[in-house]
Amino acid sequence: MTNSTRAGKRERLAGAAVRVLHEQGVEKTTLADIARAADVPVGNVYYYFKTKDQLIEAAIEAHGRHLETMIDTLERLPTPPERLKALLHGWIEERDLTAQFGCPTGTLASELDKRDDGLDRAIAKVMGGLLGWIESQFRAMGRDDARELAVALMAAYQGVALLTNTFRDPGLMAMEGRRLERWIDSLA
Template sequence: MTDSTKTRARGADKRRRLMAAAAQVLHRQGVERTTIADIAQAAEVPVGNVYYYFKTKDELVQAALSEHSAHLAEITARLDELPDPRERLKSLVAGWIEQRDLAARYGCPTGTLAAELDKREEGGMDAEVGQLIRSLMDWVERQFRELGRPDAPELAVTLVAAYQGMSLLANALRDPEIMTREGNRLTAWLDTLPAS
């Protein structure tokens, strides 16, 4: 490996660490309270180096959105390996339940970011986070379609809205068991839906 290849690899690693740190810190602190220094510290990158990869905090918010999108793609790709769409949906809900402590402390990463970005006047990133939520709804809708449900779009809204609601309540009340109870209720509901 040449020196220039090693340098590029180190640079790519720093960029990846900054993107992951941006997603994590913005979820925990929110956009307005997070500084570039906070993200640099979480990524273990000197603050001055951040500007080489990201010129503004908005670029870091954009990077966080990309991280959330990549994470959703990874989750749905793993779930798509399951043979049955109902099991895919139930596994999605199980994943939400597993994240109950994080949701109780900070809320849904995408939902909280959507609410915060919607209040900003500049940037237009609220539409991008909306696309991320739309991606989840589209995947959920495909599962219901595979079950032969003609009401797949409505069922997708019901499931994703239930997740956002239980995340919000768990966060507002600092009660992770809301995620457990409501997630189990969603799983039972999925079991009662007949395939058409």
């Protein structure tokens, strides 16, 4: 097996872990579920990941890579308000998935918080990266209260993600997204 084949299977397993953990939750998900979703024989999973926690760590790393890619894409936009509104649009585009399963990162963070293995700190670091980026956008807009505004934006998203999931109503995400766009415009 070549290194690229190994890396491909490992990444497939990590990607499947992100998806299955989001859909089923940490406690209900088994290594066999993830192997099935990745189309990898369950026995091969142990070659890449010895424990479920290692696979969860790989899923957290995949969340981090996704965030980095998303930020790189958003950084190509010319102004901080445009970048923040594009972030909102990305969240809104995922409203049907959010209605069904909740925010992928937020629900994982909530589940991992109930465990005593340190994985909660790893997902907090990923979420902290997004919070820091949002803060930098508000700071680039000349806002002295950039940290507070970043927390408010992230809290509004996490709150509406919870409500969207609780009520299975994607329209809530769209409605709050429009309000947050107007809010961002009012701050520029």
